Amino acid sequence: MTEKGIDLVKDETASTPGTPLLDVRDLQVEFHTREGVAKAVNGVSYSVEAGETLAVLGESGSGKSVTAQAIMGILDMPPGRIAGGEILFQGQDLLKMTEAQRRKVRGNKIAMIFQDALSSLNPVLSVGFQLGEMFRVHKGASRKEAKARAIELMDRVRIPAAKERVNDYPHQFSGGMRQRIMIAMALALEPDLIIADEPTTALDVTVQAQVMDLLAELQQEYRMGLILITHDLGVVADVADRIAVMYAGRIVERGDVREIYREPAHPYTRGLLDSIPRLDQKGSELYAIRGLPPTLTALPAGCSFSPRCDRATELCVTERPLPVTVTDAEGAPIAGRTSACHFWKETLHG
């Protein structure tokens, strides 16, 4: 705790005030495959402040997880390659660091929670050992100290009877409890930023609620930045402050969660929101976005969404729309809201 406090003060003085915790600028990632070069991420920019939750929303293949892996430095290279861009963490470009420097950041400053806790944990080591490893490797703690810290962490994420269960193996825990262990592991070194990649997708809905509540509470307590990667529009509405909607490796819309849900400014976002059935009312036929996402090896020249868009014109097919700042009905720009659509005005107001 005290270490954390000192860290924060130091960081605030080191970087100029107003610098976001994480600032991804024009990131480009490609994969070399037999079918050609798959452009998984094509110029993604987003930023996260301390204590804030940014939800990155997108379907499979939209590049949301690849972006996260690039930030974390766990991208498989090759076949992956970072083709351009910067990832500024507390003002320093992670992509320019040596592997040794990055290792100090990973876990210590940026931690990640994965979807599948069972395959992310080592099945032949006890959870106490795996949690304690964080302290032994990064802080040089003794085995005894490490175990005590592991029990403390398990208590912190409300695993019942932590003292008795510290020597249990991952398979002896339920799915929800395993995901709590993953959260405990991510929190172990009190990082400044947590990236959660579909943290509750594998869980049942009642357990999902428990885990999301815990994550939100701990995030507030430690004032961490949180990047929540998900395809679940319900989870996003529940916990996010801001959203970035991704489609085919680009951010198509960005802004405050309430504003986007109320008035989407991109046809893809609007289509997604219209295509989910509601729990609280019985609707008629669902709106379905026609067609399929494009293959990443052969992206359309213009707007990637144009082949599926009801509003698409000749302009959309030939010219790629760049993100523009969205304005309200009176023409005043809305802070932090962008849309990459030639017809965002019509989508927003009509």
Add this chain to the structure above:
Amino acid sequence: MAESTREPILEVRNLVKHFPLTQGIVFQRQVGAVRAVDDISFELYPGETLGIVGESGCGKSTVAKLLMSLERPTSGEIFYKGEDISRLSGRALKAVRRNIQMVFQDPYTSLNPRMTVGDIIGEPFEIHPEVAPKGDREAKVRELLDVVGLNPEYINRYPHQFSGGQRQRIGIARGLALNPEIIICDEPVSALDVSVQAQVINLMEKLQDEFGLSYLFIAHDLSIVRHISDRVGVMYLGKMVEIGSDSAIYDHPTHPYTQALLSAVPLPDPDAREGRERIILTGDVPSPANPPSGCRFRTRCWKAQDRCSEELPVLAVPQRFADADTAVAHESACHFAEEKPHVAHA
């Protein structure tokens, strides 16, 4: 609803499935049983969709397997048009199965990668040649591809050449091949992306109208089940705890488990964060090998009293609501059934 006037097409009576737990390698002795499905009864009416919801391990997929005769029940009956099909075998079973088909969850593993789409959809005709004589098969397969919204020219392609949503359409076409009356769908859209999910759901609704199909729709996504179902049953640890019309279950749930389940679903509406009561259940689902006495939900229930551990609540319309003329009068297996506002709504 026309339930009272119509005969059910499928009727399940006191269905039980216990999987034995054994010990020993050469001399196996039974040391217990996983009570996957424990005394369940429900009806499915012609042309309707009955949704079954529940969390993992509640036994909903075992129900699907029992209805398909992929598993044999420990006890209980399954009546198809008045005839008990749970113990049929051979020719008689084959004849019944023609009318009950299945669509599986995972479109990646439920299609043989070495068979062409034409062979996959046409395979049911090998078993039931009376539906389509040999010469007609290709035409029939092309027609089925067209019905599910795929290009009939794709007949010679292999599954890997299709996306997840398209594969699920192939699975649906295979399910339709024998003109069945009932289709059992076990999590048919849970592996698909949101935008593709809507396409498949709309297709399934269109096909239901076109062919007068009855669906048993098993899923864990409560919003999708509400959208597609006429009636919904909620399962917990091998038991049906509540069943009724979609409005009864979603707008007037009276069982605490249903209420907790609904309140845990995040609504896609940031303005609903406040004003909605969240019931966060503590603990995990108990093991179906050793379920709690009495009411199975009592270990996690905030209303539980001594009576709950002694007396198993039966699935029936609760006494206090028996005279009510609204959707609140539906079957709920709880001693203390009552309505709780603001669980699904803001």
